[in-house]
Amino acid sequence: MSTPTLTRTSTRLTHRLLPPRPPYRCLSCSRLLAQQQQHQHQQQPPKQDAQNPTTHFGFQTVPSSSKQSRVASVFTSVASSYDTMNDLMSLGTHRLWKDHFVRSIDPGIRDCAEGNGSGQTILDIAGGTGDIAFRVLEHCTLVKNDHASKIIVSDINPDMLAEGKRRAREGGYGQSGRLSWLEANAEDLRAMPDNSVDLYTVAFGIRNFTSKPRALREAFRVLKPGGVFACLEFSKLNSRLLEAVYKRWSFGAIPLIGQLVAGDRESYQYLVESIERFPGQEEWMGMIEEAGFLVPGVEEGKGWEDLMGGIACVHKGVKPL
Amino acid sequence: MGPTRPLHAVFLRHPAPLRSNLVWQCSRSYHSYEHEAPPPFTPTEDAILSAALAHVPTHGFTNTALTQGARDAGYLDVSTNLFPAGAFSIVKYHLVTQRLALARHASSLQSQSDITTKIRKLALHRLHANEPIVHHWQEALALLSTARHLPTSLRELALLSDELLFLAGSTTVTSAWYTNRAALAAIYASAELFMTQDKSKGFTETEKFLKRRLEEGEKIRGGLDMVGKWVGMQAGGLVDGLRSKGVWI
DSSP: OHHHHHHHHHHHHHHHHSOOOSSOOOTTOOHHHHHHHHHHHHTOOOOOOSSSOEEEETTEEEEHHHHHHHHHHHHHHHSTTHHHHHHHHHTTHHHHHHHHHHHHHOOSOTTOOTTOTTSOEEEEETOTTOHHHHHHHHIIIIISOOOOOEEEEEESOHHHHHHHHHHHHHHTOGGGSOEEEEEOBTTBOTTSOTTOEEEEEEESOGGGOSOHHHHHHHHHHHEEEEEEEEEEEEOOOSOHHHHHHHHIIIIIIHHHHIIIIISOHHHHHHHHHHHHHSOOHHHHHHHHHHTTOBOTTTTTTOOEEEEGGGTEEEEEEEOOO | OOOSSOHHHHHHHSOHHHHHHHHHHSOOSSOOSSSOOOOSSOHHHHHHHHHHHHTHHHHOSSHHHHHHHHHHTTOOGGGGGGOTTTTHHHHHHHHHHHHHHHHHHHTTSOSSSOHHHHHHHHHHHHHHTTGGGGGGHHHHHHHHTSTTTHHHHHHHHHHHHHHHHHHHTOOOOSTHHHHHHHHHHHHHHHHHHHHHHOOSGGGHHHHHHHHHHHHHHHHHHHHHHHHHHHHHHHHHHHHHHHHHTTOOO
């Protein structure tokens, strides 16, 4: 009820405060993007057909074959300022979400001694900077007293992995022998055998995948029966009012912060657009179920956990026996 | 509980010849004697939780019991992510399965005995189902009374009270429907709490406690009935008196 009123009021206010400008265009439409779109218009937008499948890259439609390289270039350019930018964009809450994510999964096997083969094998997909991996190791060691579980950090992007390795050295995780690094595409994990992983985590990564169903199928393949697929990702807000505020923030402030701090507007523009394009909670849960996973909490009518009203969301799936 | 999509929408999406089958798959809000209700837990949940319940006498209602249960059922430690509520899932599993088990016991009750006796026997049967884990039941009560789980706990208690009265053959449709269920829920909950402290052999003290509370309930109901009648009589008398004085009522 109150959203239209708010939008109207704020538009009126903006009109009064700002000099008249060309017809409303959200802040997202950066110059380069607009040029690109014009360019695309001139040379016919790529059409979906059997030979040239397309996918979306933010709000643009691009050939599936080029999404991977485009995403790669985004993350190459954000790798060095990743932490600062995450803190600024999420006002520090991304740390809370990641902490909660790891705590709710509760990885590790209680009182598992070093060198004991029965520790867990954890695969952290799109975890190049090690944000989740270090937290998982810490949880295993400090909470579960588990010194045997191993974690494989996989990322498609060598720059993100380099950032993670640097942090592992600085944080003292490098010598533990429990961390290993894998440069791989999550849609084609041929380096990992079938039924070999206890826990598959992916935090703020899956929305960048070219084909989500293919990534889910790979996750299902590499997980042991009973293994858990856990995903932390941006999602849709439950309240229209909050959504209006959030949209202002993400489309208005985030590319601007990217420009000012990291000197790269386009990459952050892509980030917020990809968040917008990612399926909502229910649709995403349906995709996880479709891949064959048992989704916890479906009977209670809610197979996911919203964080901060749905800005981020935790989805889990258990591979049946 | 129910499907997330509106029921009629699900119904209409299916071709007409299949719809009659669909009716029986939907969760029903009425009781059917002819058709089994859908099981409350999926086979996987059932396997893990029943195995976890077997570990409760040693580990209590804890995540350790849940993990052990998952291992016994052939799952991994990490599979306990299937239960976001953690140890509370074991408590709920116990409550739901024992409530549903009451129906099987009810058929063995003598049909001649009156409703109060039947209620007492059924409630006692349900209390005895807590016997193997009664030394850990306080942990369960603690979990049940946490703010996060309170709505589920109260709902489960209401369902149990409803089940007891239904199986005992209570068919009231007056306001007593509510008072009976509320009173029985209160009596059952207090008896359950009493049982955690009961050291007598075979829980005879709990049995006596339950009997006393139910008798008191009867007395109060009888008393309230009489008070109600008395108030009704007096009000009637007052109206008649006023009418005789010429007041137009």
